[in-house]
Amino acid sequence: MTAIGRARAHTNIALIKYWGKRDKALFLPMNSSLSLTLDAFYTDTQVIFDEALTEDQFVLNGQNQTDSEVIKISQFLDLFRRAFKETRRAQVLSYNFVPTAAGLASSASAFAALAMAVNQALGLGLDRETLSTYARRGSGSSTRSLFGGFVEWDMGTTSENSVAQPVDDADWDVGMIVIAINTSKKTVSSRIGMDHTVSTSPFYEAWKESAKHDLVAIKEAILARDFQTVGQITEHNGMKMHATTLSANPPFTYFEPETLRVQNLVRQIREVTGLSAYMTMDAGPNVKVLCRASEMERLVAELAKDFPNDKIITSLPGQAAYCLTEEEWRESERRFYDD
Amino acid sequence: MTAIGRARAHTNIALIKYWGKRDKALFLPMNSSLSLTLDAFYTDTQVIFDEALTEDQFVLNGQNQTDSEVIKISQFLDLFRRAFKETRRAQVLSYNFVPTAAGLASSASAFAALAMAVNQALGLGLDRETLSTYARRGSGSSTRSLFGGFVEWDMGTTSENSVAQPVDDADWDVGMIVIAINTSKKTVSSRIGMDHTVSTSPFYEAWKESAKHDLVAIKEAILARDFQTVGQITEHNGMKMHATTLSANPPFTYFEPETLRVQNLVRQIREVTGLSAYMTMDAGPNVKVLCRASEMERLVAELAKDFPNDKIITSLPGQAAYCLTEEEWRESERRFYDD
Numbered sequence: 001m002t003a004i005g006r007a008r009a010h011t012n013i014a015l016i017k018y019w020g021k022r023d024k025a026l027f028l029p030m031n032s033s034l035s036l037t038l039d040a041f042y043t044d045t046q047v048i049f050d051e052a053l054t055e056d057q058f059v060l061n062g063q064n065q066t067d068s069e070v071i072k073i074s075q076f077l078d079l080f081r082r083a084f085k086e087t088r089r090a091q092v093l094s095y096n097f098v099p100t101a102a103g104l105a106s107s108a109s110a111f112a113a114l115a116m117a118v119n120q121a122l123g124l125g126l127d128r129e130t131l132s133t134y135a136r137r138g139s140g141s142s143t144r145s146l147f148g149g150f151v152e153w154d155m156g157t158t159s160e161n162s163v164a165q166p167v168d169d170a171d172w173d174v175g176m177i178v179i180a181i182n183t184s185k186k187t188v189s190s191r192i193g194m195d196h197t198v199s200t201s202p203f204y205e206a207w208k209e210s211a212k213h214d215l216v217a218i219k220e221a222i223l224a225r226d227f228q229t230v231g232q233i234t235e236h237n238g239m240k241m242h243a244t245t246l247s248a249n250p251p252f253t254y255f256e257p258e259t260l261r262v263q264n265l266v267r268q269i270r271e272v273t274g275l276s277a278y279m280t281m282d283a284g285p286n287v288k289v290l291c292r293a294s295e296m297e298r299l300v301a302e303l304a305k306d307f308p309n310d311k312i313i314t315s316l317p318g319q320a321a322y323c324l325t326e327e328e329w330r331e332s333e334r335r336f337y338d339d
Numbered sequence: 340m341t342a343i344g345r346a347r348a349h350t351n352i353a354l355i356k357y358w359g360k361r362d363k364a365l366f367l368p369m370n371s372s373l374s375l376t377l378d379a380f381y382t383d384t385q386v387i388f389d390e391a392l393t394e395d396q397f398v399l400n401g402q403n404q405t406d407s408e409v410i411k412i413s414q415f416l417d418l419f420r421r422a423f424k425e426t427r428r429a430q431v432l433s434y435n436f437v438p439t440a441a442g443l444a445s446s447a448s449a450f451a452a453l454a455m456a457v458n459q460a461l462g463l464g465l466d467r468e469t470l471s472t473y474a475r476r477g478s479g480s481s482t483r484s485l486f487g488g489f490v491e492w493d494m495g496t497t498s499e500n501s502v503a504q505p506v507d508d509a510d511w512d513v514g515m516i517v518i519a520i521n522t523s524k525k526t527v528s529s530r531i532g533m534d535h536t537v538s539t540s541p542f543y544e545a546w547k548e549s550a551k552h553d554l555v556a557i558k559e560a561i562l563a564r565d566f567q568t569v570g571q572i573t574e575h576n577g578m579k580m581h582a583t584t585l586s587a588n589p590p591f592t593y594f595e596p597e598t599l600r601v602q603n604l605v606r607q608i609r610e611v612t613g614l615s616a617y618m619t620m621d622a623g624p625n626v627k628v629l630c631r632a633s634e635m636e637r638l639v640a641e642l643a644k645d646f647p648n649d650k651i652i653t654s655l656p657g658q659a660a661y662c663l664t665e666e667e668w669r670e671s672e673r674r675f676y677d678d
Contacts, residue, residue, distance in 0.1 A: 250575065257596035260594060
């Protein structure tokens with residue numbers, strides 16, 4: 001017997017960063033975080049539980065994945081199998097709709113889409129909040145990809161209540177530009193980077209404390225649709241996260257020479273044109289710019305004067321994760337191979 | 340009647356940074372700091388107090404200085420005039436022996452040399468510790484340039500006991516390389532940068548606290564001649580200082596694209612060759628490398644493979660500030676114009 005589920009989840013960019021775990025096994029974070037889900041980047045996933053399968057399979061973008069990738073998926077599926085006495089192995093097919101140039105990690109959308117698909121396949125009837133606690137254990141940032149718009153990941157007190165919650169649908173003048181910086185350098189993974197920071201930075205306690213205040217303040221500003229304040233808190237919080245890496249021992253940074261050039265470029269455009277543009281960065285060299293959707297085109301034109309146009313990707317806010325019909329899934333597969 | 344004094348003081352590079360004042364008028368620092376005095380960079384100064392002068396004069400490197408520069412010198416001389424009931428105006432002649440390419444601020448050596456010269460001219464008989472409290476009020480980092488080798492600036496509790504003290508003559512296998520990064524960009528002055536950081540960084544308290552621990556640890560390591568530990572603390576402390584600027588609101592940085600390229604280069608040389616090389620930076624884009632004097636030549640050769648040789652300046656530890664004879668002064672003047 002087989003059971004099938006299909007779902008789509010969008011990626012998200014944190015405005016208040018998740019940076020450090022208080023429980024590594026359960027992916028319980030040191031602080032609550034807040035993100036904007038992005039329409040332009042998503043993962044479509046189909047899962048088929050099948051009695052006939054002797055082991056889990058994972059095919060990403062049409063490619064069979066290596067054992068270590070399959071193990072991650074298996075361990076994730078085990079969370080559901082254990083909780084719901086499910087014994088069947090599964091085949092997971094996924095397509096990442098993330099422009100290669102964007103250089104964005106797709107783990108956020110990946111585990112959210114898979115959790116949603118499993119929920120449908122097994123008829124579990126779990127709501128998005130509960131599904132977010134499963135997604136969390138695949139990848140911390142995935143927690144927030146169950147919802148659309150501005151989303152809070154409440155750090156919670158237990159594994160059950162460390163969940164995502166929608167804050168605002170972001171259906172106002174908000175957008176994001178990803179400036180993808182080419183890099184040949186191997187970066188420190190976010191997992192290793194945050195663990196090293198937590199265990200060696202003398203600024204880490206102050207980071208946690210200030211992130212708590214930032215979260216309260218940004219939620220107020222979001223609800224008041226006060227874009228400037230949202231942007232200022234976003235830029236300050238993101239740079240504080242990167243300040244913690246520079247204060248680790250030994251110190252390290254995700255900044256690359258090109259990162260600083262782009263940061264200067266964004267500051268200059270902001271000063272000269274008066275356009276709203278606030279930067280944030282994650283565990284890599286790319287610069288993400290929170291902006292007004294209505295000003296996105298002008299900002300891109302300014303950026304493109306000094307940066308390759310095909311490395312500048314824009315996005316409007318994205319919606320919550322949702323199930324796909326068989327027809328939508330087929331169409332999505334076709335689109336993947338056509339692109 | 341005239342009174343004449345002449346002195347030389349060397350610049351210094353902080354290994355435990357001074358970054359923030361608790362009293363802006365008196366230049367009382369938020370934390371104690373520690374530096375290495377450098378032989379290669381110094382200021383020679385002659386001061387002549389003369390009844391015939393109607394105003395102070397300041398000639399630097401053969402150039403009459405602007406009013407705003409003269410005012411700084413006048414205010415500095417006033418500290419002595421007030422304390423010792425001196426009424427004469429003075430002529431100050433200074434030569435900075437700092438390679439232009441080094442891009443180093445000369446204020447550290449400048450006020451130390453001037454304090455020493457005034458002491459001689461007026462026959463005050465003040466010791467170096469006391470003179471360091473005067474130098475401090477010209478420029479914070481100048482406090483440490485009264486002594487040679489490794490020098491501590493004790494934050495003290497009052498203006499009188501916020502003084503420099505020698506820690507170790509550094510007469511062992513220690514050196515420093517300054518990698519001068521060309522910049523067209525106007526940097527934020529250290530005064531403005533530290534004030535902004537103190538008033539807006541949520542990490543500032545943690546910085547102060549950790550600098551206190553770093554100071555204790557580095558003094559132990561210096562006395563044990565444990566170079567690796569001295570280097571690791573130096574690099575960690577310097578990067579923490581720069582982490583505070585990134586955590587200010589709005590965030591800012593003294594790093595430039597070329598800074599990151601050079602940092603990567605130094606890390607790479609360290610890993611590949613096993614040579615000891617620990618970085619530190621001040622309120623500008625230049626990278627300073629604490630190293631073994633005995634390995635300095637090999638390090639420069641490695642750096643020069645990927646960086647203009649004429650922008651790499653080496654120095655051994657420097658000695659304490661001292662008075663110059665008239666003959667030494669004349670010789671120094673000649674050398675300045677010959678170079």
